[in-house]
Amino acid sequence: MAEPDRTFHGKSYLSAWVSIRSGLEPETSALLAESGLPPATRSSSAMAPSRFLYFSPLFFLSVSLVPLIASSSRAFAADAQTREEAKDTNKDGKPDEWRIYDGEKLLRIERDRDGDGRREVVIYFKDGKPERAEIDRNNDGKPDMILFYKEGKPDRQQGDLNFDGKPDYWAFYKNGIKDLVIMDKNHDGKPDAWFYYKEGGQKISAGVIDENFDGKPDRTVGEVPKEETRQPW
Numbered sequence: 001m002a003e004p005d006r007t008f009h010g011k012s013y014l015s016a017w018v019s020i021r022s023g024l025e026p027e028t029s030a031l032l033a034e035s036g037l038p039p040a041t042r043s044s045s046a047m048a049p050s051r052f053l054y055f056s057p058l059f060f061l062s063v064s065l066v067p068l069i070a071s072s073s074r075a076f077a078a079d080a081q082t083r084e085e086a087k088d089t090n091k092d093g094k095p096d097e098w099r100i101y102d103g104e105k106l107l108r109i110e111r112d113r114d115g116d117g118r119r120e121v122v123i124y125f126k127d128g129k130p131e132r133a134e135i136d137r138n139n140d141g142k143p144d145m146i147l148f149y150k151e152g153k154p155d156r157q158q159g160d161l162n163f164d165g166k167p168d169y170w171a172f173y174k175n176g177i178k179d180l181v182i183m184d185k186n187h188d189g190k191p192d193a194w195f196y197y198k199e200g201g202q203k204i205s206a207g208v209i210d211e212n213f214d215g216k217p218d219r220t221v222g223e224v225p226k227e228e229t230r231q232p233w
C-alpha cells in the first residue's frame with residue numbers, strides 16, 4: 001500500500017487537518033446539536049495506528065462551507081412580523097444567541113460564538129426543523145460554509161476553505177451521517193481528493209487522491225465503493 005500523501009500546501013496533512021478541524025469544530029458541533037444529532041467526532045484518533053488517521057480527524061467534521069450563498073437573509077430581521085429572543089448561553093452577561101420568530105414559528109437561530117458582536121452562525125428553520133445552516137468563518141460578512149438538511153438531518157454541505165469565494169469542499173450524508181467528502185485541494189475548481197467514511201461517519205475507510213492535479217487519480221487507499229458516482233454540485 002502506498003504511503004498516503006502527507007502534504008497539504010506544504011504542511012503535513014495532520015497539521016493541516018488539525019488546524020482546519022479546530023476552526024470548524026465549534027460550528028459543527030453547534031449545528032449538529034441543533035439537528036438533534038450527537039456532535040461530530042472529536043477525534044483523538046490522530047494518535048491511532050492506522051495510516052488513514054492522517055485524514056480522519058479531519059476533515060472536517062461535518063459542516064461545510066459555502067461561499068456562494070452570500071445571501072443574507074438576515075436583513076429581514078427587522079420585519080414587523082418577526083420578533084427576536086436573545087439568550088446568554090455562556091452566562092457572560094452578553095447575549096450570544098438569538099431566536100427569530102414569526103409569531104410562534106421559529107424562523108432562524110443566530111449565534112455569536114466568539115463574543116465579537118457579529119452573528120457568524122445562522123440556522124434557518126422550516127416547519128420546526130433545521131433546513132440550512134450558514135457560517136461565516138472569516139468574519140467578512142459572507143457565509144463560507146453551508147450545511148443543508150433534509151427532513152431535519154444533515155444531507156450535504158459545501159465550503160470555501162480558503163475564502164476565495166469558490167467552493168473547495170463538499171460532503172455528503174446518508175441518513176444524517178457523513179459518508180463522502182470531496183475536496184479541491186489546489187483550489188482550481190476541480191475536485192482532486194475523495195474520502196469515504198465508514199459507517200458512523202467518523203473514520204475514513206478509503207481515499208482517492210489526484211496528487212499532481214492532472215485530473216487522474218494517483219493514489220488510492222482502502223476500498224473505494226464501486227458504485228460511487230457522486231460529484232460536487
Ligand SMILES: [Ca+2]
Nearest residue numbers: 112114116118
Ligand atoms: Ca462573532
Ligand SMILES: [Ca+2]
Nearest residue numbers: 136138142144
Ligand atoms: Ca466569510
Ligand SMILES: [Ca+2]
Nearest residue numbers: 160164166168
Ligand atoms: Ca475556495
Ligand SMILES: [Ca+2]
Nearest residue numbers: 184188190192
Ligand atoms: Ca483541484
